Amino acid sequence: MATRFEFVLHGSNPAALRAAAEEALDEVDRQEGQLSLFRPGSDLARINASGHHAPVRMAPEVFRLIERALALSHATDGAFDITAGTWMRALGFHAPGEPEPFHEIPTLSSVPGNGIELDPSAFTVRLTRAGVRLDLGAIGKGYALDRAADLLRDAGVSSALLHGGTSTIVAVGTTPSGEPWKVALPTGEAIPLRDESLSVSATWGRTVRSGTTTLGHVIDPRSGTPVEGNRMAALVCASATDSDALSTALLVLGPAGRDAVLRAARSTRSWFA
Ligand code: AMP
Numbered sequence: 001m002a003t004r005f006e007f008v009l010h011g012s013n014p015a016a017l018r019a020a021a022e023e024a025l026d027e028v029d030r031q032e033g034q035l036s037l038f039r040p041g042s043d044l045a046r047i048n049a050s051g052h053h054a055p056v057r058m059a060p061e062v063f064r065l066i067e068r069a070l071a072l073s074h075a076t077d078g079a080f081d082i083t084a085g086t087w088m089r090a091l092g093f094h095a096p097g098e099p100e101p102f103h104e105i106p107t108l109s110s111v112p113g114n115g116i117e118l119d120p121s122a123f124t125v126r127l128t129r130a131g132v133r134l135d136l137g138a139i140g141k142g143y144a145l146d147r148a149a150d151l152l153r154d155a156g157v158s159s160a161l162l163h164g165g166t167s168t169i170v171a172v173g174t175t176p177s178g179e180p181w182k183v184a185l186p187t188g189e190a191i192p193l194r195d196e197s198l199s200v201s202a203t204w205g206r207t208v209r210s211g212t213t214t215l216g217h218v219i220d221p222r223s224g225t226p227v228e229g230n231r232m233a234a235l236v237c238a239s240a241t242d243s244d245a246l247s248t249a250l251l252v253l254g255p256a257g258r259d260a261v262l263r264a265a266r267s268t269r270s271w272f273a
């Protein structure tokens with residue numbers, strides 16, 4: 001995920017907190033080892049390398065995350081789509097310096113999740129078309145934070161704030177004084193959080209240059225081009241996996257997609273800029 005993760009924990013036993021934090025950070029590393037397409041040998045790297053030739057067996061939890069990603073893809077009419085890796089690679093985000101010619105990007109269908117075939121009995125994933133690449137960049141850090149927060153809660157931590165790349169934030173419980181955690185959006189607005197997650201997606205998060213244009217890193221799968229009109233979208237959910245994926249969908253869809261995304265998120269709180 002190539003992202004910086006930071007955790008703040010409160011409690012009365014520093015040794016226990018340190019042990020819990022180390023376990024949670026190790027879990028983030030473990031998740032990165034299976035979800036990052038940049039880690040050679042990760043489940044994602046293996047699907048992208050050979051998933052078109054034969055089904056690739058996943059760790060069961062990675063398989064379930066891909067199933068969740070496909071459900072979110074359907075719930076957002078394809079605005080969130082992990083086959084966006086196909087365009088990310090073609091635009092040069094996966095291998096900086098070596099963009100492929102744009103016209104060689106495979107034409108994908110507008111059916112969400114098309115190009116991916118799952119076999120739940122064998123935990124295998126197959127890519128049904130040549131050139132399709134999966135990318136969990138819009139959901140993986142949220143999933144890793146959910147797993148880390150689970151471990152902290154299991155260890156008895158009742159007050160913590162976790163973030164991955166400052167774009168997905170998980171509040172465990174409240175601040176030590178019992179107030180909700182407060183996290184500022186790029187717009188300056190302070191958002192109260194209590195056992196919730198906030199994700200922010202922005203076109204300026206990562207960019208590549210193509211000739212004289214700057215391309216943002218969130219792709220509108222319906223057109224295969226980087227999102228331009230909307231600059232930022234933010235969303236609060238119970239789960240960081242969902243807030244991460246759905247903030248990306250909200251950036252793609254803009255205010256017109258707010259109702260559909262909030263329904264999928266079971267949330268009422270979203271922001272645009
Ligand atoms: P985020 O910062 O969470 O909005 O995620 C953006 C990242 O997810 C990008 O850097 C890509 O790796 C990937 N991505 C880009 N567009 C999409 C999309 N429409 N659906 C799913 N993932 C995407």
Ligand code: MG
Nearest residue numbers: 138244245248
């Ligand atoms: Mg996201």
